[in-house]
Amino acid sequence: MAKEYHFTIEQQKGRIDKVMTELMPEKSRSAVQQWIKERNLLVNEQTVKSNYMVQKGDKIYLAEPEAVPLDVQAEEIPLEIVYEDKDVAVINKPQGMVVHPSAGHPDGTLVNALLFHIDDLSGINGVIRPGIVHRIDKDTSGLLMIAKNDHAHEKLAAQLKDKSSFREYTALVHGVIPHEKGTVDAPIGRSKTNRKMMAIVEEGRQAVTHFQVLERFPKFTLLSLQLETGRTHQIRTHMKYIGYPIAGDPVYGPRKTLKGKGQFLHAGKLGFVHPTTNEWMMFEAPLPEIFEQTIEKLKHQH
Numbered sequence: 220m221a222k223e224y225h226f227t228i229e230q231q232k233g234r235i236d237k238v239m240t241e242l243m244p245e246k247s248r249s250a251v252q253q254w255i256k257e258r259n260l261l262v263n264e265q266t267v268k269s270n271y272m273v274q275k276g277d278k279i280y281l282a283e284p285e286a287v288p289l290d291v292q293a294e295e296i297p298l299e300i301v302y303e304d305k306d307v308a309v310i311n312k313p314q315g316m317v318v319h320p321s322a323g324h325p326d327g328t329l330v331n332a333l334l335f336h337i338d339d340l341s342g343i344n345g346v347i348r349p350g351i352v353h354r355i356d357k358d359t360s361g362l363l364m365i366a367k368n369d370h371a372h373e374k375l376a377a378q379l380k381d382k383s384s385f386r387e388y389t390a391l392v393h394g395v396i397p398h399e400k401g402t403v404d405a406p407i408g409r410s411k412t413n414r415k416m417m418a419i420v421e422e423g424r425q426a427v428t429h430f431q432v433l434e435r436f437p438k439f440t441l442l443s444l445q446l447e448t449g450r451t452h453q454i455r456t457h458m459k460y461i462g463y464p465i466a467g468d469p470v471y472g473p474r475k476t477l478k479g480k481g482q483f484l485h486a487g488k489l490g491f492v493h494p495t496t497n498e499w500m501m502f503e504a505p506l507p508e509i510f511e512q513t514i515e516k517l518k519h520q521h
Contacts, residue, residue, distance in 0.1 A: 485504070
């Protein structure tokens with residue numbers, strides 16, 4: 220069944236594809252253009268083109284087609300399983316690996332690897348994201364909890380929601396932070412100027428990041444960060460916002476930066492209450508080799 224939406228234009232201005240992304244911020248402009256092309260979007264009961272300029276009073280009808288599930292195959296990809304029992308697994312995801320398949324990344328993802336290495340995975344997030352309770356970005360390394368059944372998935376997801384799980388990251392940022400620790404409490408939403416980026420926006424969702432300085436170098440600072448909330452690109456967006464973007468970040472940081480494979484951001488510690496035994500479990504993963512080597516080089520710079 221297609222999902223149906225009805226909108227009436229009140230003060231929005233501009234092209235229909237742009238206006239629709241304002242009305243539905245979770246949707247991309249290319250998705251809107253596809254709906255228009257497939258005649259799933261009507262203005263005043265008429266088909267339009269993507270460059271149609273909306274008028275006050277226009278009535279928009281959208282029949283959003285159901286997503287066709289991807290055929291996700293198990294793939295023999297090396298996977299570091301830090302812990303596993305009948306309910307949960309903890310994975311140390313390498314830098315460069317996408318968590319779940321999408322149109323741009325149909326294979327080679329963590330999910331493809333999980334389907335090969337682990338027999339049972341929760342079905343709550345459907346075919347595309349079996350077992351996936353939370354994500355980290357493609358070029359962020361580190362620990363992820365995986366649910367092997369729906370009971371475990373619900374329990375772990377509830378801990379993320381009520382902020383009782385523990386997630387600590389290590390990051391290398393541009394600039395020398397003068398104070399020892401701080402908290403960034405600023406709402407995050409989709410950027411209005413670049414749909415691929417997140418930004419601090421007034422109407423965004425609450426996001427809180429705590430940070431502590433571990434070490435200072437002439438032009439960089441090594442930080443430990445704790446997440447209170449888990450928004451998309453949260454640490455990357457928050458650090459850019461306070462003027463200390465993450466080194467190597469191709470989206471939020473400066474272009475000329477340290478040599479690496481993306482941002483120097485590692486999810487090194489993960490803690491949660493086991494969904495069946497109620498025991499508190501804590502896991503640690505060492506920094507990737509390239510991260511360690513970069514820190515060593517910085518220590519010898521003056």
